[in-house]
Amino acid sequence: MNPLSFLLEVGCEEIPARYLQDLSWRLKDSLGSFLMENRIGFESLEALNSPRRLIVVGKGIAERQEDIREEKIGPPKKVAFDPQGGPTAAALSFAERSGCRPADLKVVTTPKGEYVAAQTVQKGDLTRRVLEASLGSLILTLPLPRSMYWRDQTGARFIRPIRWICALLNGKVLRFKVDALATGNVTFGHRILAPRKIPVSGVDSYLKAARRGGVILDPEARRRRIVEALAEHGKALRAAVVEDQDLLDTHVSLSEFPTPVVGKFNPSFLRLPKEILITVMRDHQKYFALEDGKGNLAAHFIAVMDNDSDRKGLIRRSHERVLRARFSDAEFFWETDVKVKLEDRSGQLSKIVFQEKLGTYAEKTQRIGDLANWLNDHFKLGVPAGSLERVCRLCKCDLSTQMVREFPELQGIVGGLYARAQGEAPEVTDAIYDHYRPLTLEDEVPRSALGALVSLADKLDTIVGAFSAGYRPTGSKDPLGLRRLAHGILKVILEKSFSMDLEEMLSKWSVEIYDRKGGVELLKDAVDLPAFFREHTEFVLTQKMGIPREEVRAALATNDRDVCNVRRKAQALHAVRQRESFDSLAASFKRIKNIIRKSGVDFEAATAEVEVESLVQDEERALYEALDHLKREAAPFKKSGKYEAILERIAGMRGQIDSFFEKVMVNAEDESLRRNRFNLLLNLYREFIQIADFAELQAVSNTPS
């Protein structure tokens, strides 16, 4: 069989940049699965794309599907052949049903005895026919983030209208339709550089046509082209491009022939804060900013055009004019905003709604202040009360500025900048500037404890309020971004090592303060908050801090409400586990847990005095003494959070525990013996469960012990 080449180009009106790469991969993947499911061999599939096309290029495609060979079992041998060895009616009819000649029937031995069997072959169809029958629906059933129709409501839906399809198998058109559109052997050049039909006769001819047509089909080649030009322009200007991976990704998916072009702006704009200038350039114009070695912004920008050159400089000049207008707006906002003191803006906050059911920003400000203050006192975080009060009062005031209304993504940052310009103390301005951070788990936390505390109070207030008002996230729905906020809270607590009882913080004070200050009608959803945080603590510790899941679960099961402690325990467990085996301990621990569970005793509440004189066997005395020793030794380590030391000692008790279970009958006949042994185990459990739930640990065979 001759391997064939394959080309599919789905020509579209501009596909949204943010979806392009995903869609392109998805098309390739679903084609790959389709070929495999249909027993069509192939050497490779490659995904290419541009804003106007989704492309799959295939190599070494088999000409036909593989045949399906099967052995069909028929009647038993003794029924199939007459005494003379000739086929009976049963054999003849089986042969006919199986599509083979009676002479080709074989005898096979099965566990049930000897039977007649027929080899059947279902011939594979031509790949061409299989593809023609299915490619149309394969394209239209790609999962899409959003779809639209363009011809009529019953017609095709896709991400944007499909305008042509070029589909070739070994140079010959694969004939099928998508909606009313028939496939062909033509592609189209770049809208501007080569706005015409180009006939193609195969994969190579197609790739050449694209090149001639001013289209770079490989997203990585487009990326390289942009990155290299950025570096070159930067070098020529003695400046470095401010790195921005998201912006680069956007441009890779926004042009068929991306070409960076340098423009400049009046250096007088440089007196505006850098953050504002960069945001205007990036978010509104998709420009790259440049800075010198000291981090000072250069009075240049780089736009990316979908064209090969700007001979007359028209493109550059237009970009410059647009940016000038944008910067002039920003300058106007800056100058008018800065005249009004942040403090004097606080009155405006009662007019800005925070969330429909959660009141205004004036109310939120009040709550943030109360909450931050309480956290600071209650957990002895040591943040100066005066600055804290000041930051809480001012942190939301920038919401009434024109700058934030125009650039909402700069909230907080703008407040910090205005505070600085208006002569607030540096610790206050920094904290205002930082208090929305971290926006993601990758983002930095606020620089100071002051900023971190306000960030915490702000986020906590939103989460508690949102849960109370019934906005808890479900499945893929999280309109208020509460999961992100929870991650932010955990990250702040962990990185700043804020030692605080999360549950106390959540369920007691925050809910109370909401009830009192917000006037929100509390739904009881807020009771689920500890579980919500627990779930996200596991996520943050495993996914972002790289601690193995078993260790994290073992630590979480200690019900320690201080997240920093949970991390310490999990890390300690992970470290000790590299050296010591907990395998037998895990098994024993599960056993102890079961014994306690079956007894129905509340392990926290039950009194469980062990009577030393009733310990009759050596093994139980040994275990008792080891436990007693551990308790005494562990007490100071618990206080200082040195869990590794405790775990080393627990691991050291393996021998006593194993011997105990080997030699001592817990379920003794004698009631007092039984009770005493049970109490011994309960004490052991109580001691261990403070450090980790060892039952979470699966046996690790390769751990040295």
Place this chain on the structure above:
Amino acid sequence: MAPLNFQDVILKLSHFWAEQHCVIQQPYDIEVGAGTMHPETFFRVLGPQPYRVAYVQPSRRPADGRYGINPNRLEKHTQFQVILKPPPEDVQTVYLRSLEKLGIRLREHDIKFEEDNWEAPTLGAWGMGWQVMLDGLEITQFTYFQQCGGVDLNPPSVEITYGLERIAAFLANVDSVFELEWGGGKSYGDIRREAEKQFSIYNFELADVKALFELFRIYESEVSRLLKRPAEGSAETSIPVLQLYDFCLKCSHLFNVLDARGAFSVSERVSLIGRIRDLTCQVAQHYLEEHTV
């Protein structure tokens, strides 16, 4: 060749789209926020009949007024609106040809269709499409309407909305829209600046919130009253939906002035938009019922 002035741009586009078999309509004579609100868009996109129309529509955005001082922000800007129902297959190419008619040599420029899914919440209308960027300047909103008046559109329409001031300023290479030559020896500033100032003063400083809310309620209740009229089956009792729609537009404009005045909170805002949308959606329903019988 001298660049086109403001009125040349209007004339060229009108001529171009007339050649594409569009009815050339006139601007609507009630305040609207966008060309979409013109009945020639709102009603014509409903139902199955093919239709092509183009018109200029001065559009009021009270909150964007800047007293005629800011060179690029206007209380009233001018849209050129095109509706193509159903959308022709080469609609993007036709659109690009219209730019060439304005003297823009595409080969020398950077044109991008960047994702932008437009919606008009008070009209129950939305679609998918792009903003067209010319050398970094947004010059057109290009949308495949999927719904209008809360009704799925079958067939869909393409709406092309040109921002005329931006395009004319681009062609004339001026930084301020007020410097534009309008035509007849007058500048854009000569003709429009005073109006910008006066409307900004009213919208931001003098508008009587109570009175405007009262007007809003009057128009709203007039629509509700007529929608509730018992349908007795006779032709005389049929609902004059076009008149009702005019009152909806009045509500929409009053809403915009109140918004510029900062007269309501975010939640009130949402609920007011919902009230207008309810009315326009009912109007669209009645229109369809009467036009499909």
